Amino acid sequence: MRISTGVRTTIQPSLDFPVRRYLLLGIMSTAMLVLSGRAVYLQVLDRVFLKDKGNLQHVSVVDVSAYRGQIKDRNGEPLAISTPVQSIWMNMRQIKDGDREKLGEMAKILGMPSKDFDAFLKKEAGKRFVYVKRQINPDLAEKIKALEITGVYFERAFKRYYPAGATAGHLLGFTNIDDIGQEGMERGYEHILRGNPGKKRVIKDGKGHIIKDVENIKEAVPGQDLVLTIDERIQYLAYRELQTAVLNHKAHSASLVVLDAKNGDVLASVSQPAFNPNNRKELRSNRYRNRAMVDSFEPGSTVKPFVVAAALDGGYVAPNAMIETHGVYHVGRNVVKDVHNYGTLDLTLVLQKSSNIAVTKLAMSMPPEYFWGIYNSLGFGNSAGVGFPGEASGSLLDYQGWHEFDQAILSFGYGVSTSVLQLARAYTAIADDGIVHSVSLLKRDEDPDAKQIFKPETARSIRAMLERVISKQGTAYQARVEGYRVAGKTGTVKKASATGGYTHDKYLSVFVGMAPASNPRFVIAVVVDEPTTGQYYGGLVAAPAFSRVMAGALRIYGVEPDGMDTMPLLLTKE
Structure with missing residues (x-):
C-alpha cells in the first residue's frame, strides 16, 4: 500500500559554497604573497640582517x-x-x-x-x-x-x-x-x-x-x-751585598755563588748588573746574562791551594818542606815573579803570601799527566752540568799539548779558565775533606757524583793553611766573620787584552772561601770585574762581600760558631 503525504520536497544548490571556496583561495594567495615578499626582502634586500640572525649563536x-x-x-x-x-x-x-x-x-x-x-x-x-x-x-x-x-x-x-x-x-x-x-x-x-x-x-x-x-x-x-736548590733568603742577601760591592768600587760587573759545602746545592747565584724580569723594557742581553754561569775567566791565585794539595797528596812535597822563592824564578826563557821577595817559605806561608814562584816549583815537580788529572777531576775544562742554557765549560789544555811554561802558569791560575760556579765547585774538595761535589740547581736527596779527590787529612791541612790568609798578616783580613773560623784564598787577575797579552790597568778581584773552617757549611765565590776606584786586590774588593754574605748565611741556618777567641763575647751578648 502506498502512502502519500502530499508534500513535495525540492533540493536546490547552496550559494555559500563558491563564496567560501574563493574566500579560502584568496586568503591562501595573500599569505603566499606575504611570505614570498618577506623571503625576497630578507634574501635580497636585507642580507646583512639575515647573516647576523644566522650567526646569532653558533657552536665553536x-x-x-x-x-x-x-x-x-x-x-x-x-x-x-x-x-x-x-x-x-x-x-x-x-x-x-x-x-x-x-x-x-x-x-x-x-x-x-x-x-x-x-x-x-x-x-x-x-x-x-x-x-x-x-x-x-x-x-x-x-x-x-x-x-x-x-x-x-x-x-x-x-x-x-x-x-x-x-x-x-x-x-x-x-x-x-x-x-x-x-x-x-x-x-x-x-x-x-x-x-x-x-x-x-x-x-x-x-x-x-x-x-x-x-x-x-x-x-x-x-x-x-x-x-730549585736556591734559598730565597740567601739569594736576596747575596744580591744586596754584590750590588753594594759594584757600587762602592764602580765596577763593570760582578758575580757571586753560594754552595752547600756538603752536597753541592746552589743556594744562591747572582750577577750584576741586574735586571727585573717583570719589566720587559730592561730585557737587554748585556743585562740578563748570568755571568756566574756563562762567563769564564782565568782564576789566578785562587787555584794555588789545589797545587799545594796535589803535591802533598802525591808525595811530591813533604808537609814540613821549605821552599826558596827570592823574588824571581826562571822557567826556560820565561820568568816567574812574586810581588815581593818572600825568601824561604813553608807551605802555609806559600798560600798566605800567595807566592807564584813557590807554586811554580811545586807544579814543575809533578808529572804533567798527574797535575792535569787533578785539575780535570776538580771540574776545570768541563761544564758543571746544572742544565743552565749557555753554561760555560771553561778551558783546560790537555797535558799532551803543554810546553814547559804552560805547567808553570797553570799553577797560579793562568792558561786555564773557569766560571764562578765551577770555581766554587772545585773548592768543595777542600771544604768537604777531599770530596768534590757535583753542583745542582734542582733539589735532590744526595749527590750521586761526589768523588774523593784528595785524602781527608790533606784537605784539612789545606783548610788550616787557608785560615792564615784571613789573618792580619794574610791577604784577606776583610773576609773574616765574627765568631767563626774562615778559610779562603784571594785572587787578583790581570785581564786579557783584545790585542794579545794582558792589560796593566784592568783587573778581576776574586775571593773564594768557606766557613766554619773546622767543618765548612758553605762555600762562597765572589768575582768583581774591573773595579775603578783604585782598589783592585781580591782581599779588598771581593772579600768584604764574601764576609757579609757568609755571616748572614751562617745566621740564617743557625750554624754553631767555631771561633773560640770570640765565643765568650757571643755568650755574654745572649
Missing part, C-alpha cells in the same frame, strides 16, 4: 690554555708564577662604522693614544686576525667586553710573574709574550714547565663571546713545578 671549538708550572725555592717559596690575563684581538672585516665611538672608548681603556689607535686601524684594515693588546688585566678586559663591539674578541692566557723581581732575574730568566721560556731556568726546563693546552666545544654569540660551555674535548694538562 676553542683552545684552553694550560697553566705553566711554578718555579719555587728549596723551601717552597714561589719564584715564578703564572697569573691569568686576557688578550684582545680583532677581525677587521667585521668592524662596523657605527662602532667607531666604542672603539675610541676601548683605546682609552687600554691607554692607547687616539692618534696611534687610528693609525693601527688603518694599517691593519682588512685583516681577519690582529692583536690589539696582549696580556691585559682581566678587569680591563671586562670593561671592554661591556662595550659589546662586533669584531672584537678575547683570548684567555697567562702572564709570568716573578715575586723576587731582580733578585733572581739572572737565574730564572723569563718567558716571551707566548709564555715560552727564553732565558735562564725558564728556557732550560721549558719541557718540564710547559703545559699541554686542551680543547673544548662552546656556544658563541654573534659577537664571538662565549656564552656557554658545551663539552670538554681534551683536558688541558698543567706544567710541572720546578723546585
